[in-house]
Amino acid sequence: MGKTVGILGGMGPLATVDLFAKIVQCTPAAVDQDHLRIIVDNNPQIPPRVEAIIQGAESPLPSMARSARLLEGAGADFIVMPCNTAHYWIGELRQAVKVPVLDMIEAAAAYIARRRDAAAGPTLLLATAATIRTGLYQKAFAVRNLTLVTPNGAEQKVLDAAVRQVKAGAVADNPYLGELNAMVDRFAAGGTQAMLAGCTEVPLLFPFLGGPEKYDATAILAQAAVETALA
Amino acid sequence: MGKTVGILGGMGPLATVDLFAKIVQCTPAAVDQDHLRIIVDNNPQIPPRVEAIIQGAESPLPSMARSARLLEGAGADFIVMPCNTAHYWIGELRQAVKVPVLDMIEAAAAYIARRRDAAAGPTLLLATAATIRTGLYQKAFAVRNLTLVTPNGAEQKVLDAAVRQVKAGAVADNPYLGELNAMVDRFAAGGTQAMLAGCTEVPLLFPFLGGPEKYDATAILAQAAVETALA
Secondary structure, three states: OOOOEEEEEOOOHHHHHHHHHHHHHOOOOOOHHHOOOEEEEEOOOOOOHHHHHHHOOOOOHHHHHHHHHHHHHHOOOEEEOOOOHHHHHHHHHHHHOOOOEOOHHHHHHHHHHHHOOHHHOOEEEEOOHHHHHHOHHHHHHHOOOOOEEOOOHHHHHHHHHHHHHHHOOOOOOOOOHHHHHHHHHHHHHOOOOEEEEOOOOHHHHHHHOOOOEEEEHHHHHHHHHHHHHHO | OOOOEEEEEOOOHHHHHHHHHHHHHOOOOOOHHHOOOEEEEEOOOOOOHHHHHHHOOOOOHHHHHHHHHHHHHHOOOEEEOOOOHHHHHHHHHHHHOOOOEOOHHHHHHHHHHHHOOHHHOOEEEEOOHHHHHHOHHHHHHHOOOOOEEOOOHHHHHHHHHHHHHHHOOOOOOOOOHHHHHHHHHHHHHOOOOEEEEOOOOHHHHHHHOOOOEEEEHHHHHHHHHHHHHHO
């Protein structure tokens, strides 16, 4: 039967669908009843994370905590959160509930550390400027002797704009796919052999991107959720 | 901001992901905060609907009612249910909660009635044998002077098996795609100009099927949910 998964979602909605789908797809199941119970609070009214970090706008933490408590009250045994930037508040969020909150950033760094030799070269981090500013990925990689590289200033602006377009519904028709491909090709040409979607909107664009080997923090979190639920 | 949507899901999980995705995709939104709040109870432990109808096995109604009350308690302003067969119990389910439960079968029949002239010929219903046995679609079509046709006995067995395979995760690799295509081609050759996915697993197979014009009850329900939420 497994534990009940709580998805603290809405940041953004398509990324929430993506995590939900990936959990279902990686659950070993022959009939409906083999699948996990998953409660989703897709709460897009949580204040924007990027603006809170970059501009000091309203903190999303109180809304995140209310969603987490709603999930806990509805029966979630643990919580996952498909938004890398929101992990800036994970310490305080964990204090708001009694159930565990899995850490996508730690899970992604640990996954890459298990699969890549530290000598294999840097990983290109595709995350929002706000996530990069928090230093969460840099720290999680550094403690594992893994190297991260990030887009240059102009490329990061393109990536942030592409993420906003996904939040508005533009995936296959995202207007920044050409510029993103130019960026990942530039890194590949420079020897970067891996890239990590460290923003939950980014893996939605992976089918349309070339570049180095792709790692997807959302898929890694989905796998961690299934393992936690079935443990 | 809109009303909060409750999805009584898990019947099956991929169909639940599909409805959730379709609601997000048809919501007019430029940023996360324009999207709808959606609470999902993906509860795959609800007893199987087909077996309850065909074999008189355990009724899913008590579990469905608990999920509906959970959604209502969590703040859902109305409920949608991505399982056509489960609509057999919609009358009793509606008595279990104070909030409205939208009717996917009525919504689909009304949608097709608005778009197709009654003289345009029959619609092929792709539903489980259990849904067909309930007569829900036949009744919803008959009151609108629309004609339905259904697969023959052997074809229906293939369709039911294909649906079970989707519930086990087989979509692009569904082993029944060839036989399903032979069936829809047979109906198309016989003059059937429309087919309706009246089982929420079926639209997941639509990208791999030819045949007559496709109508998708899940997509119609998603549109109805967005209209209800924004009304």
